[in-house]
Amino acid sequence: MKKVTPFFFCLLFAIGISFASGQVSPEEKAALVDLYNSTNGPEWNTSWDLEAPANTWKGIEVQDGHVTGITLFMNNLSGVLPESIGNLRHLTTLNLAFNQITGVLPKDIVKLEKLKVLRLEMNRIKGxxxxxxxxxxxxxxxxxxxxxxxxxxxxxxxxxxxxxxxxxxxxxxxxxxxxxxxxxxxxxxxxxxxxxxxxxxxxxxxxxxxxxxxxxxxxxxxxxxxxxxxxxxxxxxxxxxxxxxxxxxxxxxxxxxxxxxxxxxxxxxxxxxxxxxxxxxxxxxxxxxxxxxxx
CATH class of the missing domain: 3.80.10.10 (Ribonuclease Inhibitor)
Known part of the structure; x- marks a missing residue:
């Protein structure tokens, strides 16, 4: 039987600290960045520092290393919702009400099977x-x-x-x-x-x-x-x-x-x-x- 090296334990510990400090998987972070870029993030009323941990971004809730909430109510979002939003499989709340979001609902939004609250009122979504x-x-x-x-x-x-x-x-x-x-x-x-x-x-x-x-x-x-x-x-x-x-x-x-x-x-x-x-x-x-x- 192979011995488990101290390096392996250090790696596991580092991963645990990383998630505990608000880091999320690369796929989920990429979906958030897509949302930022496709809805004119630099012009939001409160923007995101993309260099900072995701859990410090306005309106983002992170639990156990997963994005569970996005609340950007009345934050001057404009543009379309990206298809990659369907990658946020642990999302329970999506509140983007009172913005200027256009385009159609992403077809992959129906993959958010844990979603409890969907608020997109007062936008310009068609389709x-x-x-x-x-x-x-x-x-x-x-x-x-x-x-x-x-x-x-x-x-x-x-x-x-x-x-x-x-x-x-x-x-x-x-x-x-x-x-x-x-x-x-x-x-x-x-x-x-x-x-x-x-x-x-x-x-x-x-x-x-x-x-x-x-x-x-x-x-x-x-x-x-x-x-x-x-x-x-x-x-x-x-x-x-x-x-x-x-x-x-x-x-x-x-x-x-x-x-x-x-x-x-x-x-x-x-x-x-x-x-x-x-x-x-x-x-x-x-x-x-x-x-x-x-x-």
Whole structure:
């Protein structure tokens, strides 16, 4: 049996110290540098010193030698997201909201299977949402309101059983609301305001018993409001105005006392609302020009 040399132990010790001090693998560091270069890093509000350890860079979280978080909210990022972002396989948080990011979503973004929070709202991202978004099974928040997304809402969103917030408002999405959304038993907020969605609201929405906010205004939805809306006992914010519904009868049986916000095109529905002060902007009122809004 060969003896283990002191040099070998020193090497292992050095590697351990390196990771403990915030170093990451060359592949992950290269992905971060790609992000920096492709989004005009030198012009960020707070830039990175690429010679310093990655864990000292603004918005970067490192655990056990892996990048687990990127938070660069309102940091003047401009340009496109690099395909290599899919190499950050340990990422749980990606928050690049309120920037000027353009281009399309990288196809490899669906390889981030540990991702829990994806916030890309208030950018200028175009193109379709990848159909394989359902691969990101750990997602709890998917927020991309106020972009230029087009195409349909992928059916695979229904596979994200941990999802609590889905906000795709103020885009150019077309097609129907997938019935698979009704599988999201933990969903608390669904925002699809201001798109070009058509067809009926799927009755499966009635399965979302944890839902507190449902914002579907300013689309082309039609038919009747599903009777299953009566099952949404947790609902506090409901906005359905500016659509093409034939009937609002299903709303008559809902308890008006549960609502904080209730907007429809049926003027005969006028429940008495609770007196509240909403400090944050409602999903349906968030406009792209609010570029100076704070987190």
């Amino acid at each position: 379709a949402i990848p159909t394989e978004v359902g691969n990101c099974k750990e997602l709890e928040i998917f927020s991309m309101f106020n972009n230029f997304l087009n195409g349909p809402i992928p059916e695979s969103f229904g596979e994200l059983k941990n999802l609590k917030e889905l906000n795709l408002s103020s885009n150019n999405l077309k097609g129907i609301i997938p019935s698979s959304i009704g599988n999201l038993s933990k969903l608390e907020a669904l925002g699809l305001f201001e798109n070009m969605l058509e067809g009926q609201i799927p009755s499966e929405i009635g399965n979302l018993v944890q839902l507190k906010e449902l914002v579907l205004s300013n689309n082309r939805l039609g038919g009747e409001i599903p009777a299953e809306f009566g099952q949404l006992a947790s609902l506090q914010i409901l906005q359905l105005q500016n659509n093409r519904f034939d009937s609002f009868n299903a709303l008559q049986g809902m308890d008006s006392k549960q609502f904080l916000v209730f907007d429809t095109d049926d003027k005969s529905l006028s429940p008495k609302f609770k007196e509240i002060n909403i400090d944050r902007t409602r999903m349906a009122d968030t406009k792209f020009e609010d570029e100076n809004e704070n987190e």
